[in-house]
Amino acid sequence: MLPMRLYTAGIADFESVRQDGRVYVDKTSLIYKLTKESKFVFLSRPRRFGKSLLCSTLKYYFQGRKDLFEGLAIAELEKDWKQHPVLHFDISACKNKWEMKQIVDELHSQLDMHERRYKWEKTEGSPGERLKKLIQQVHEKTGLKAVVILDEYDAPLLDYLHKPEQLTEVRRIMQEFYQVVKICDADEQFVFITGITKFSQLSIFSTLNNLRNISMEPSYSALCGITKDELVTVFDEDDMLKLQYDGYHFGKKSDDVFNPFSLMYAFTNKDVSYYWFGSGTPTFLFESMKRFNTNLLELEQLKVPSTQPRSSTCPPRV
Numbered sequence: 001m002l003p004m005r006l007y008t009a010g011i012a013d014f015e016s017v018r019q020d021g022r023v024y025v026d027k028t029s030l031i032y033k034l035t036k037e038s039k040f041v042f043l044s045r046p047r048r049f050g051k052s053l054l055c056s057t058l059k060y061y062f063q064g065r066k067d068l069f070e071g072l073a074i075a076e077l078e079k080d081w082k083q084h085p086v087l088h089f090d091i092s093a094c095k096n097k098w099e100m101k102q103i104v105d106e107l108h109s110q111l112d113m114h115e116r117r118y119k120w121e122k123t124e125g126s127p128g129e130r131l132k133k134l135i136q137q138v139h140e141k142t143g144l145k146a147v148v149i150l151d152e153y154d155a156p157l158l159d160y161l162h163k164p165e166q167l168t169e170v171r172r173i174m175q176e177f178y179q180v181v182k183i184c185d186a187d188e189q190f191v192f193i194t195g196i197t198k199f200s201q202l203s204i205f206s207t208l209n210n211l212r213n214i215s216m217e218p219s220y221s222a223l224c225g226i227t228k229d230e231l232v233t234v235f236d237e238d239d240m241l242k243l244q245y246d247g248y249h250f251g252k253k254s255d256d257v258f259n260p261f262s263l264m265y266a267f268t269n270k271d272v273s274y275y276w277f278g279s280g281t282p283t284f285l286f287e288s289m290k291r292f293n294t295n296l297l298e299l300e301q302l303k304v305p306s307t308q309p310r311s312s313t314c315p316p317r318v
Contacts, residue, residue, distance in 0.1 A: 012052035044194070051224060064082055083144070131177060
């Protein structure tokens with residue numbers, strides 16, 4: 001009898017995936033390429049598309065956890081496993097905070113966690129001021145530049161997207177926190193930011209003029225998600241999965257990408273169903289559709305080129 005295969009459904013910690021012997025689709029050659037090519041990187045992908053697992057993989061890679069990468073492509077590529085201090089922030093923890101103080105408290109809590117973990121000096125001030133001191137302190141005390149990972153940076157902004165007065169305040173809080181990564185350029189080895197969308201007028205994207213947005217770059221289209229080739233070679237599954245979960249393309253010459261969240265649950269439950277939609281409601285999307293009286297039937301056949309200018313019916317930028 002063949003041993004049962006363990007899948008990564010709902011698991012976003014790379015260490016757990018590897019230590020439990022779960023199926024892992026090897027993305028590490030792309031990770032190696034990206035970290036050698038660029039210093040400031042932004043990636044947007046839909047929710048439940050593997051962004052957090054990617055952030056976790058980057059964290060362990062920069063922490064020098066060579067043991068977790070045995071048998072993967074990067075084990076042959078990387079010759080120098082330096083142990084960089086990693087500041088990994090899960091900004092999704094700031095979701096559903098309906099008072100500004102709760103958002104600030106969550107940022108302080110994650111800053112406290114990093115200081116306790118590395119036994120660094122306690123910093124004071126606003127979240128942005130503390131992050132700046134922390135990054136500089138890390139470099140000064142270890143002699144190694146910090147790696148900063150901001151996962152789901154837009155989570156608190158999406159909560160307030162259609163509440164203009166509160167949006168202004170939450171944007172100010174997050175703007176003050178994010179702009180630090182530009183200020184501390186000299187103290188950083190690598191900065192990686194993920195989100196569902198890119199808010200073009202948030203200062204992190206205006207001040208970080210060297211931020212590389214790989215969201216629609218064909219060479220990184222398969223960094224998150226599972227390609228058709230990977231589905232066949234790693235999972236050896238049939239066309240029914242393609243019909244249900246295929247359809248994502250990130251760039252003109254993108255790989256054919258499947259939703260990984262749905263695939264993993266389909267394998268775990270041995271049933272093809274609507275797992276992605278059932279995992280949560282994209283409230284901000286529904287609110288936008290209601291606000292602009294969107295007709296779904298009109299959208300079904302709509303084709304929009306990447307050069308299409310914004311129309312007056314598009315939601316306002318924030």
